[in-house]
Each structure stands twice: as C-alpha cells, then as structure tokens.
Amino acid sequence: MNKLIQNCLKINKLNNNLQIFSKNYHILRRNYCFKSDLSLEKIYPNSNLRLYTPAPPQPLKDDKFNGYIPLDKVEVTYSRSSGPGGQNVNMVNTKVDLRIKIEEATWLAQKTRERLAELHKTKISKDGYFIIKSDLTRSQQMNLAYALEKFRRYVREAEQPVSKELSAETVEKLRRRQEKASRERLMVKRYRSDIKSGRQAPTIHD
Numbered sequence: 001m002n003k004l005i006q007n008c009l010k011i012n013k014l015n016n017n018l019q020i021f022s023k024n025y026h027i028l029r030r031n032y033c034f035k036s037d038l039s040l041e042k043i044y045p046n047s048n049l050r051l052y053t054p055a056p057p058q059p060l061k062d063d064k065f066n067g068y069i070p071l072d073k074v075e076v077t078y079s080r081s082s083g084p085g086g087q088n089v090n091m092v093n094t095k096v097d098l099r100i101k102i103e104e105a106t107w108l109a110q111k112t113r114e115r116l117a118e119l120h121k122t123k124i125s126k127d128g129y130f131i132i133k134s135d136l137t138r139s140q141q142m143n144l145a146y147a148l149e150k151f152r153r154y155v156r157e158a159e160q161p162v163s164k165e166l167s168a169e170t171v172e173k174l175r176r177r178q179e180k181a182s183r184e185r186l187m188v189k190r191y192r193s194d195i196k197s198g199r200q201a202p203t204i205h206d
Contacts, residue, residue, distance in 0.1 A: 076098055103128050
C-alpha cells in the first residue's frame with residue numbers, strides 16, 4: 001500500500017512539473033526572449049531584415065566617377081600574405097590582387113582612363129591591366145575593400161583638372177625655398193655630427 005501511494009505521489013509531482021514547464025515554455029521561445037536595445041529589430045523597426053543587393057547608383061553629371069565599381073568587370077585573385085600573422089598566414093589566402101582592364105573599363109570616362117594611364121604608368125602591365133595589391137590586414141574582405149578604395153582614390157585624382165604651368169616668379173620662389181630647406185638640413189646634420197664626435201673618447205694623438 002505504501003509503494004502504491006509513493007508511486008501516485010511521484011506521478012502527481014511529475015504532472016505538476018510538466019504543467020509548470022508548459023506554462024513557462026513561452027519564455028524560452030524566440031519571440032519572448034530578451035533583446036538588446038541595439039538589436040536590428042529595434043534599430044530598423046520597419047525593415048524586413050532581408051539581405052539584398054542594391055541597384056547601382058545613377059551616373060553623375062559630366063561623366064564623373066560616382067564611386068561604383070562593377071565587380072563583374074574586375075579580376076580578383078587571392079594569395080598567401082607575407083610577414084607576421086601566425087598560422088593564419090600559412091592557411092588563409094588574405095592577400096588581394098586586383099586587376100582592371102583600363103581599355104575595357106567603359107564605366108569610366110575616356111578622359112579619365114587616359115589620365116589614369118598617364119599618371120600611373122608603373123601600375124599598368126603589358127596586357128593593359130591596372131594592378132593593385134593589398135595585404136594590409138589579415139582579413140580577405142578588408143584587403144579587398146582597401147584595394148577598391150585605393151582605386152577609387154586614383155580615379156578621383158585623375159579627374160582633377162590639370163594644373164597650369166607655373167610662372168617664372170613662382171618657380172624662383174620654389175627654388176629659393178628648396179635651397180633654404182637644404183641649408184637648414186645640412187646645418188642640422190653638421191650639428192648632430194659635432195655632438196657625436198664630442199662623445200668619442202680621446203685618443204693618444206689628441
């Protein structure tokens with residue numbers, strides 16, 4: 001009789017625990033869990049939080065570069081980086097080699113392409129590819145972003161208007177400024193040399 005009562009009490013206790021768990025089960029669900037104030041649903045309440053590729057921006061006036069680089073027109077290769085970085089350097093291809101065919105880059109203005117080839121002759125291969133290498137970080141995505149941003153900077157520099165020829169007065173002023181800087185540099189160098197020579201121990205001949 002005692003065993004029967006004990007079994008009934010165990011079953012009753014088990015049923016009570018199940019009821020308590022079923023009542024509190026909604027606390028463990030995602031819809032009722034704690035969310036930080038910095039969660040995406042609170043920062044962007046009206047967004048569906050779906051990943052999508054935005055449309056390319058509209059071209060600017062006068063065929064100026066708008067910062068958009070079509071990745072399907074760019075060749076990107078990855079390789080091992082050099083320098084420190086532990087085993088990550090030996091296992092992950094983080095170095096980025098960005099190649100852009102200048103002649104086929106129709107998304108750039110013709111004048112910009114010509115000016116770009118004139119300013120950066122050493123960065124263009126025999127096949128006409130503008131080559132940019134980046135191994136600044138140990139992240140593949142960061143190196144790719146850095147290489148693309150570097151090319152954007154080169155394009156914007158090529159779009160700047162060509163400076164006019166300097167006048168004779170300006171050339172003479174720059175020449176005098178350069179001579180003054182050279183004299184000051186030699187004076188500092190001579191002063192440092194005297195200090196170092198004074199630190200040496202005296203010899204027998206002295």
